Ligand SMILES: Nc1ncnc2c1ncn2[C@@H]1O[C@H](COP(=O)(O)OP(=O)(O)OP(=O)(O)O)[C@@H](O)[C@H]1O
């Protein structure tokens with residue numbers, strides 16, 4: 524049987540590691556054949572974390588991290604091919620997102636920066652590599668993000684229902700697939716990023732396993748109101764955000780506002796309130812949908828946040844009119860939807876097909892995103 528194999532590579536804002544998805548686009552619907560995850564090596568995670576946190580880096584450091592990321596992606600892919608018993612010649616192309624270090628769609632000179640040397644990826648794997656997906660959308664006046672809604676539309680849309688696809692990564696983003704309407708998609712706000720930062724600061728852990736620590740705390744309504752008082756939430760789409768906004772300084776500013784009124788709050792109550800904050804911003808986004816035909820509404824969740832049991836419980840409770848499920852139950856493993864999307868973006872680029880949605884990013888036209896790197 525003929526195959527059309529593409530490998531998608533994603534390393535997201537949570538800096539947990541590199542996701543790989545091998546997709547076969549010769550099948551209808553396209554099929555996830557195999558996947559893999561490699562943790563971000565600690566020194567590299569620290570180096571990227573420092574760049575993202577401070578927004579400052581020397582050119583020497585930047586170049587070296589760019590090189591190291593390129594090598595890491597190539598190593599992950601080569602290791603994956605060996606594990607799968609595949610040759611480079613069997614893969615039509617790689618779609619590699621790179622690592623976002625700064626995203627600034629609203630500045631007077633808008634830009635978005637993803638690093639990871641794509642020439643190194645192409646040369647070390649011997650496979651044509653598509654990278655730099657976001658900047659062409661921005662050149663056409665778009666936000667450059669989120670890009671996955673076009674893939675969500677191609678993969679999950681159903682004429683019989685309203686489908687929302689929700690990614691809860693470091694940042695949360697949603698795609699709203701409503702029959703006979705243009706797809707809407709935007710970044711909602713902080714997904715796991717503040718939860719991760721708070722537990723790391725307080726307990727030295729990378730994340731709150733299943734939301735267990737949050738479960739020991741209680742929601743503090745005053746803090747929740749302060750957290751929700753953020754202009755980004757009132758901004759209409761198209762919109763995108765990142766750790767340039769939702770970071771430790773943002774949280775510390777909010778806690779300082781809280782302490783100006785009330786003397787103290789326990790660390791676990793902060794964690795519980797942050798979880799509620801994430802859940803409420805998500806529920807608010809979905810409650811805005813117009814459904815005059817009373818179609819069934821299905822919410823498909825993906826990303827690491829789908830493993831946070833308490834977060835899933837809270838989202839389900841806040842959305843009684845939605846059937847809440849995960850993408851895994853609809854054909855795509857929760858951990859590999861974004862990587863699969865970058866395989867699809869590469870497929871679109873190689874076939875000169877459009878891959879951004881102007882209704883989502885605000886670009887003036889639909890174009891084929893990404894730059895092609897060859898060995
Ligand atoms: N068992 C779990 N319990 C709670 N949270 C979890 C669990 N597993 C993963 N997570 C959360 O998921 C995060 C990783 O999610 P994911 O890999 O989807 O993010 P990302 O792709 O880096 O981010 P983005 O989509 O914003 O680019 C972790 O940082 C953690 O907060």
Ligand SMILES: CC(=O)N[C@H]1[C@@H]2OC[C@@H](O2)[C@@H](O)[C@@H]1O[C@H](C)C(=O)O
Pocket residue numbers: 535536623626635667668669670671672692693694695696710763764765861
């Ligand atoms: C600039 C950037 O890297 N944005 C990411 C981030 O992570 C989630 C959310 O914020 C989304 O906008 C985007 O990633 C996915 C893959 C996207 O473009 O759809």
